[in-house]
Amino acid sequence: xxxxxxxxxxxxxxxxxxxxxxxxxxxxxxxxxxxxxxxxxxxxxxxxxxxxxxxxxxxxxxxxxxxxxxxxxxxxxxxx
Amino acid sequence: xxxxxxxxxxxxxxxxxxxxxxxxxxxxxxxxxxxxxxxxxxxxxxxxxxxxxxxxxxxxxxxxxxxxxxxxxxxxxxxxxxxxxxxxxxxxxxxxxxxxxxxxxxxxxxxxxxxxxxxxxxxxxxxxxxxxxxxxxxxxxxxxxxxxxxxxxxxxxxxxxxxxxxxxxxxxxxxxxxxxxxxxxxxxxxxxxxxxxxxxxxxxxxxxxxxxxxxxxxxxxxxxxxxxxxxxxxxxxxxxxxxxxxxxxxxxxxxxxxxxxxxxxxxxxxxxxxxxxxxxxxxxxxxxxxxxxxxxxxxxxxxxxxxxxxxxxxxxxxxxxxxxxxxxxxxxxxxxxxxxxxxxxxxxxxxxxxxxxxxxxxxxxxxxxxxxxxxxxxxxxxxxxxxxxxxxxxxxxxxxxxxxxxxxxxxxxxxxx
Numbered sequence: 290x291x292x293x294x295x296x297x298x299x300x301x302x303x304x305x306x307x308x309x310x311x312x313x314x315x316x317x318x319x320x321x322x323x324x325x326x327x328x329x330x331x332x333x334x335x336x337x338x339x340x341x342x343x344x345x346x347x348x349x350x351x352x353x354x355x356x357x358x359x360x361x362x363x364x365x366x367x368x369x
Numbered sequence: 370x371x372x373x374x375x376x377x378x379x380x381x382x383x384x385x386x387x388x389x390x391x392x393x394x395x396x397x398x399x400x401x402x403x404x405x406x407x408x409x410x411x412x413x414x415x416x417x418x419x420x421x422x423x424x425x426x427x428x429x430x431x432x433x434x435x436x437x438x439x440x441x442x443x444x445x446x447x448x449x450x451x452x453x454x455x456x457x458x459x460x461x462x463x464x465x466x467x468x469x470x471x472x473x474x475x476x477x478x479x480x481x482x483x484x485x486x487x488x489x490x491x492x493x494x495x496x497x498x499x500x501x502x503x504x505x506x507x508x509x510x511x512x513x514x515x516x517x518x519x520x521x522x523x524x525x526x527x528x529x530x531x532x533x534x535x536x537x538x539x540x541x542x543x544x545x546x547x548x549x550x551x552x553x554x555x556x557x558x559x560x561x562x563x564x565x566x567x568x569x570x571x572x573x574x575x576x577x578x579x580x581x582x583x584x585x586x587x588x589x590x591x592x593x594x595x596x597x598x599x600x601x602x603x604x605x606x607x608x609x610x611x612x613x614x615x616x617x618x619x620x621x622x623x624x625x626x627x628x629x630x631x632x633x634x635x636x637x638x639x640x641x642x643x644x645x646x647x648x649x650x651x652x653x654x655x656x657x658x659x660x661x662x663x664x665x666x667x668x669x670x671x672x673x674x675x676x677x678x679x680x681x682x683x684x685x686x687x688x689x690x691x692x693x694x695x696x697x698x699x700x701x702x703x704x705x706x707x708x709x710x711x712x713x714x715x716x717x718x719x720x721x722x723x724x725x726x727x728x729x730x731x732x733x734x735x736x737x738x739x740x741x742x743x744x745x746x747x748x749x750x751x752x753x754x755x756x757x758x759x760x761x762x763x764x765x766x767x768x769x770x771x772x773x774x775x776x777x778x779x780x781x782x783x784x785x786x
Contacts, residue, residue, distance in 0.1 A: 294739065294746050296711075308783075312371045318785045320371065323709060325777030330709055360739035360746060364720075366728050367735040 291335050292318075292365070295345060296358040299328040303353025310351045316344050327358075374644060374784040375705075381641035382653035388634035389657045394664035395630060399623045400481070404614045409478040411611035414596055416474070417589035418615045420628035424585045427632055428452040428578055441578050445636050449576035455583045459575075462565045467587025469558035474588070475595050476550035480543045493547045495528035495655055500556040501648035514752035520700040521648055527693025528655040530686050559647045566643035577639035581632060653698055659691050706754055707779040710765065712745040718770035720744070730764045732757070754778075 299307060304322060311320050311331060319332035333344045345357055399405065405412040431441030432451035441449035455463060498521045562584065568575045596608040614620050641650050714723055720738050727736045727747055735748035751757040757776070765774055 292737075294737070312783060317371065319782065321707075321709070321782035322780045323777040324780055326711075326775060327777060330777075358742055360737075360741040360743055362737045362739050362746075364724065365735065365737040366724065 291337065291341060292362040293333050293335070293341055294360040294362070295331040295333060295348060296327040296360065297329040297331065297348065297354055298326075298356040300353045300355055304328060307351045307353045311348065314344060314347050316340060371783045371785045373782065378641055378644040379653065381637045381644070382650055383656065385634050385637035385641060386654050386657045387660045388630060388637070389654065390660035390664055392627060392631050392634055393657065393661050394668055395627045397668065399627055402620070402623065404617075404620055408607065408610060408614075409481045410475075410596055410599070410607040411614050413474045413478045414589075414592050414608065414611035415615040415620065415624050416628060417471075417585060417592050418612065419621055419624035420585045420631070421589045423625045423628045424582050424632055425452070427629060428582045431578055441576075445633075446577045446640055448574045449578045450573070452582060453579055455579075456570055459565060459568065459570070459583070462561050462568075463583050463587050466558050466561040466565070466584050468591050469554040469561070470584060470588040471591035471595055473551055473554040473558060474592060476546050476554065480546055480551070493529060493544060494551050494555070495525050495532065496548070497552045497555050498525045498528075498648055498651045498655070500552050501559065501651055504556055504560060505646060505648055514756060516700065516752045517648070520697045521652055522697075523693050523700070524652040524655050524697030527690045527697060528658055530690025531658045531694060532690070533686070556647075559642065559651065562639055563642040563647050566639050574643065577636045577643070580639050581635045584635075585628075655694050656698065659694065705750060705752065706757060707748070707750050707782070708757065709777045709779065710745075710747040710749060710761075711743040711775045711777065712747060712765070712771055713742075713773045714744045714770045715772045723768065723770050726768050727765070730761055732761050 308320060308322070308329070311317060311329070316333050316335050317331055318334045319330075321330045322328065323330055331344075331348065333341060335341045335344060341359070341361075345359055348354055348357055400409070400412055405415070428441070429452060431445065431449065432439050434440075435443070439450055502518060502521050562580060565580045566575055566577060570576075593608065596611065600606060600608050615624060638650065638654070641653075712727075714720075723745070724736055724738055727733060727745060732749050732751045733747055734750045737746045738744065739746055749757065749761050751761065762774075762776065765771060
């Protein structure tokens, strides 16, 4: 299983609608609206890089998404 | 389905508290039956003996697959597949949780059997929230903040006020049992149930149905042992009488009704434990006292309990207690600050070492080493932004190999649970 964070920059005023679309995408495990350089962080869980490409493709098709930066997780530690 | 984790956590905890209120009403009704009123020990063993049978039956029904998914996965816990044998890695946690649950039940029975009005004493069991805060500061990486301590104290004292009765005697031995036996055992029991819920079994999150089932089995065995030794030391006959009462069809059905209802309360409680801290879970669970009101009225209407106190001072104390519980829970819900920190590191330093240093910072809940623009993505959780700066950012600044970091506060999040 491959996990990745996709950092998204949005056009102003289109976040709510975009979030609704993102929630429908398969393999999206978590969505956070953040304040700072990026507007949204999506965590994707996929079986292979091909599927990850599918997720980023679907994200980029959403109206209002201007840029995505993908960070593939190599190792992680979490509380739960 | 992607939903807000916070909503799911509070929904599970409140639903569990509501069902627990129904269990309390059933407990009062069944505990007042002829066979149990003079022998609360028989009641304790009967609950777990019949509970083991009824929990197994429910777990088997929940294991039935429909369209590829078990009923349990559809209605109770998505992680549940089917009832299974306990795994080797789970045994030590189940032993501790089972033993603590058994001692807790025996302590409870000891109070019920010696005190005229147990509500005077048992209301102090709400202090368990403070025990949990203390234990979490040792066992969890995240030390409780001032807001958590304040909210917990508000809820704990509110729960005492809302559940206390002034009609009974203030018995010192029983109070000691609450503080030395009932509260610590419940705190350890809850912490170990959470540990079990956070485990991965066959690469899936552990499920609350199997956790509950095995806890009942282990608790039944330990309760039997405790009663056996009590019988041996006091030349009494509690274990045999408990067994014979439990197999009587009338009492069996009553105990089965309690344990079937308890099953659902616990499964939801264990699921909530997997999503949030044990102390916050127990604080929300204190709302059982408020949810118990309609059930108390039903019992009153049916004539199973005496007339309720209408003393205005007593009613005022209880209302104040309930307001404190609600205020404390709201305070917990509204004071969490979460953030992502995007970090780049200088070349020439081992990633594993930096990862360890980041993980060592209190408030850090997640560290991911990533490939791309950033070397690490760290997730933090804190009660205030000031604490975020004082306890997290300052510590990150102290790590030599860190070149740059960006704090991005989470405004709202959804999770696939």
